[in-house]
Amino acid sequence: MDLKIKGKVALISGATKGIGMKVAETLAAEGCKLGICARSEDAVNNAVKHLAALGAEVYGEVADVTDAEAYGAWIDNCASKLGGIDILIPMVSAGNTPSEEAGWQTSFEADVLGPWRAVQRAVPYLEKSDSASIIFFSTTAAFEAFAGPVPYGAMKAALLNYAGNLAIELAPRGIRVNTVSPGPVFVEGGAWDDIKQNMTEIYDSTVAAIPLGRMGSGEEIASQVALLASPLAGYTCGANIVIDGAFTRRLQF
Template sequence: MDLQLKGKKAILAGATKGIGRAVAEVLAAEGCAIELCARDKAGVEEAVQQLRERGGSATGESVDLGNADAYRDWVTRASERLGGCDIFVCFGSAGGGAPSEERWQAAFELDLLATYRGIDAALPTLEKSGSASIVVISTTVAIEPAFGPQPYAALKAAVTNYAGALAHSLAPKGIRVNTVSPGPILIEGGAWDKIKAGRPEFYEKTVNQVPLGRLGQAAEVANAVAFLASPVSAFTTGTNLVIDGGMTKRVQH
């Protein structure tokens, strides 16, 4: 299927690792021009170089998503370098873990505010696109608690709610907003990879809770993000696409 992404311009915040990196690779392979950022300068340079070696168009900068002014300024510069923006996705996250004052603050800054700030900064350019799309990254634990109370889940729930309301608000302007909520995704060097090595019993218990019998892959999430972001999904907005191998139990009416 041709996703009709060739020539589109995508701004990806926090996209040098994990799902963000996989999305950058898929969009670049589909013909999108990519502008990405992350805090680690070496990681940005490596990601950009690899995308270019594979024939993609990519540029990037080292940006701390917790620095509101620097982050907003980067989105503006990225739009100018690309000559527009058709797709915006923020992958910023503080990750999971037990509640603490520091984790609550980090989740507020990197999961919620980073999403809001990036979208807000990109909106003036997205409004000029003929096929504007925002994809928000949430998680299944935002809709169905699975690993105890944690800031990550609560703030991602807020992100999911915000995205749904934003979809209705921006639809008259031709800007689509959709959410992708992955379940456990096994990524080399990522959280579940570390759990597999350090807490094998918990890892196997989690795998056994997934009806498909395995954890997901970053590429599987990336393909879904690309589909939702593409003109092929032109009539889809306000949805929350759950990608979890059937792990969540709720009936999705």
């Protein structure tokens, strides 16, 4: 299937590893130009080389999403180098920070303010696109009790609220906003890989609770993201796509 995104410019923060890298690889295979960033220069350089070897035009830069000036400059530079912005995917997360004030602040800066900063800077470019799309990353932990009263789920829940309201605001300007909320996803070297190696009981019990009998893959998440970014999903706006193998027990209606 031709997703009709060849030549489109996609910006992905946090694309140097894990699901972010799978998203970048998938969009590269569809012919997108890619702008990526991360805090590590080595990680950015290695990711640029890898994605370029797949045939993609890639611009990479060191940028911290909690640094508004540096993050905004990366977005401006990507637009300048790659010829605008069609797809914005702010993926950086602070992950499982401690449930103390510092952890809450760190999570808020990365998981809520980070995407907000990206939107503020990118919208003027997205408005010039004929198929503009913003895709946020939340989690099933945002809408079901999971792991206790910790920052991660709370911030991702806030992001869902922001995304839904933003979709209504930006749709008249030709910009679609959607969210994907993955359940447990196994990526080599990722969080669930670490849990599998060091907390086997938790890993096994989680897999046992997934009706499909396995965790998802990064490629499966990336495929959904690519479809959402595509003009073929042109009437999908304001949606939260849950990708969890029926792991969550709430009914989706």
